[in-house]
Amino acid sequence: MQLQHQKHLFDIPEDVIYLNIASQSPAFKAVYEAGLEGLKQKSHPHTIKTSDYFEPVTELKKLFAKLIEVNDYNRIVTIPSLSYGMATVTNNIKLKPTDEILVIEEQFPSNIYSWQKLAKTYDAKIVTVKTQNESGSKSQQLNKNILNAINKNTAVVAMGNIHWSNGNLFDLKTIREVSKQYNALLIIDGSQSIGALPFSVKDIQPDALICAGYKWLFGPYGCAYAYYGEYFDNGTPIEQNWSNRLHSENFSSLTNYESQYKPLANRYAVGESGSFIYIKMQIAALKQVLDWTPKAIQAYCKNITSNAVKKLKAMGCAIENDNDRVHHLFGIKLPDQIDIEALKKALLSENIFISFRGNYIRISCHLYNTPEDFIPLINCLSSHIDNAKYG
Numbered sequence: 214m215q216l217q218h219q220k221h222l223f224d225i226p227e228d229v230i231y232l233n234i235a236s237q238s239p240a241f242k243a244v245y246e247a248g249l250e251g252l253k254q255k256s257h258p259h260t261i262k263t264s265d266y267f268e269p270v271t272e273l274k275k276l277f278a279k280l281i282e283v284n285d286y287n288r289i290v291t292i293p294s295l296s297y298g299m300a301t302v303t304n305n306i307k308l309k310p311t312d313e314i315l316v317i318e319e320q321f322p323s324n325i326y327s328w329q330k331l332a333k334t335y336d337a338k339i340v341t342v343k344t345q346n347e348s349g350s351k352s353q354q355l356n357k358n359i360l361n362a363i364n365k366n367t368a369v370v371a372m373g374n375i376h377w378s379n380g381n382l383f384d385l386k387t388i389r390e391v392s393k394q395y396n397a398l399l400i401i402d403g404s405q406s407i408g409a410l411p412f413s414v415k416d417i418q419p420d421a422l423i424c425a426g427y428k429w430l431f432g433p434y435g436c437a438y439a440y441y442g443e444y445f446d447n448g449t450p451i452e453q454n455w456s457n458r459l460h461s462e463n464f465s466s467l468t469n470y471e472s473q474y475k476p477l478a479n480r481y482a483v484g485e486s487g488s489f490i491y492i493k494m495q496i497a498a499l500k501q502v503l504d505w506t507p508k509a510i511q512a513y514c515k516n517i518t519s520n521a522v523k524k525l526k527a528m529g530c531a532i533e534n535d536n537d538r539v540h541h542l543f544g545i546k547l548p549d550q551i552d553i554e555a556l557k558k559a560l561l562s563e564n565i566f567i568s569f570r571g572n573y574i575r576i577s578c579h580l581y582n583t584p585e586d587f588i589p590l591i592n593c594l595s596s597h598i599d600n601a602k603y604g
Contacts, residue, residue: 216505216513219580226564230586233566235377235405235542235577238431240494247497248433251490263464266456266487273492276499277438280507281403281422282413290439290478291486291495295404296323297451298423298439299371301481302400303327305448308335312368315397317355318343321377324402324423328371337368352381352537359383360391367397374406378570379544381533385417398444404428407438409514409541409579411507420444429541429579431498436491441478450474454484505580514578515540521587528591528598542577544570548598556597565590 222241225231231239240248254261274289283289292298308314314328318341332339342358344351355376363370370392375382385401392399398420406412407422408429414422422440426432441448455461457480458471474480502510518540522532531546532538547553549572557569567590568575578586 215516216509216580218513218583219505220583222501223581225581228564230563230565230582230589232576232578232582232586232590233568234579235428235575236568237434238428238579239581240433241431241498241501243497243501244431244494247493248490251488251493254489261489263462265489267462269489269492269496270482270487273496273499276496276503278440280412280499280503281407281440282415283440284415285477287475287477287479288440288442290441290481291492292423292437292439292481292483293435294323294437295321295402295423295425296327297483298421298437299324299327299400299402301439301441301448301451302421302423302445303331304451305445306331306369306398308332308337308368310336311366312337313340313364313366314338314369314371315340315342315359315362315367317341317359317372317376317383319376319378320372321402321404324371324373328369338366340367350534350537352376352383352533355381356384356387359388363388363391363395363397365395367392367395369398369400371400371402373402373404374410374412375539375542377402377405378575379533379573380405380538380540380542380575381544382538385419389417389419404437405542406539407507408502409507409510410539411511414440418442426495426498430495430502432495433491436495439478439481441481445481446477448480450481452484454482456484456486457482510580511540513580514582517582517584518543518576518578518587520584521591524591525594528595530594530598541579542575544573544575547572547574547594548602550602551597552600556593559593559597560590563589563593565593 223239274286278286278289342362344355389399401419401422403422404425407424420442424438426436427434457475459473529548
């Protein structure tokens, strides 16, 4: 059954058009209430049981495992950020000077800096894959260039499921097949896709998937998730906290210091991962996302944006072909002559919230949006494009 809009679950003011969830999601009411419950628990610490540090975290990991099709929830760990997860990955990779780390042009910085540090540590090389061709589908060209760049020296392919700034799709299944031929690791940043686009670890088989939790997964700012495959089973975490060690549930024997970590990804848990407030909010959020389903969310976003995309293209804006991008997030290249600063002021004055990337704008929508939200945006863009053309 096709989803209808879910405005009633959110608290977005009627006069606000929010098309920027790719930067920060609004909390729907169930997440807000869950946060209040966490605050109440913190207000009465005498009610906190030992199990409260662990059982909700297990529930959350099971929910995320279900979302990305992972059989064993012990391969999931909650972390504070994408950069934390990437630092954990690079902390457990050793390279040779001839090795190459393959990244994509204009990749998000939290998926670059750790790789730059790793390359410098081992005198290895960062290879940045560029489009090199503006004609036709930019997404298709970039995928071809990625596949052509993978070779016997490639040790790691680090990229997103989609491009974070324009929504262009990457052919991860083929990239995984080719990377395996050269024994290269595939590390995925799923921050702009997980929750809004179907994803299966069983299908793609990445070595690690790291995902911010405050965007399409509706968690609070400061939460993220990670999946770690077999390569990382016996790795070293970047911090040594008490809760990721065996038998840490037994508070009476914590000073019987344990040398063994909990199995699989549990060793990579951040300290204080059992946050009473955050975990409750994240559980409420993931339950709702699973109920909606990423497939249905993607279909809804396609439905509400299709007419707007046609009108924008007719106005002279460049947007990637439908089959080569996602529909919850997409980039729009504006005509070169347009006054970007004037456009920003005009949109803000009309309470229209989007992201700017140079001469591109990024639209990101969800179930609280409707086709009507795009009418003021199109009218505003049309006016500024006409001004650019005719003065």
